[in-house]
Amino acid sequence: MDNRRLTKAFKALSHPNRLQIYQEILRRRSMPSRNLAGCALTDFINALNVGAPTVSHHIKELVNADLISVERQGKYVTCFLNEAMCEDLQRFFLSKSPVDASEVNQ
Numbered sequence: 001m002d003n004r005r006l007t008k009a010f011k012a013l014s015h016p017n018r019l020q021i022y023q024e025i026l027r028r029r030s031m032p033s034r035n036l037a038g039c040a041l042t043d044f045i046n047a048l049n050v051g052a053p054t055v056s057h058h059i060k061e062l063v064n065a066d067l068i069s070v071e072r073q074g075k076y077v078t079c080f081l082n083e084a085m086c087e088d089l090q091r092f093f094l095s096k097s098p099v100d101a102s103e104v105n106q
Helices: 003-013 016-029 040-047 053-065 083-096
Strands: 069-075 077-080
Touching: 003 016, 003 083, 016 040, 016 053, 016 077, 040 053, 040 077, 053 069, 053 077, 069 083
Parallel strands: none
Antiparallel strands: 069 077
C-alpha cells in the first residue's frame, strides 16, 4: 500500500464523525445476516444527530478515501465496507507492530 493511499485513508478517518461512521460499518460487517452488513444513511443521521447534508459529506469523504462503497436504491443509500482497503490497513498496522501477527488472532 502506497503512502498516498494511506494518507488519504488516515485523513478521512481523522474526523470523529467519519471515524464513528466507519466503526459502525465495521461492526455491522460481522453481523450474521448479510442484509444487515450495510448501513443506511438514515442510521448515521440518527446516530450522529446531524443533518443529512453533513452525513452525505462524511460519506463522500470515506468513499473518496476508498474506505467504503455506497449502493443507491431509489432514494435509499446503503454504505458497505471496502474489504480490500480494510485488509490493507490491517496489514499496515501489523507490519509496524512488534507483536507477531499470528498472536493477534488468538
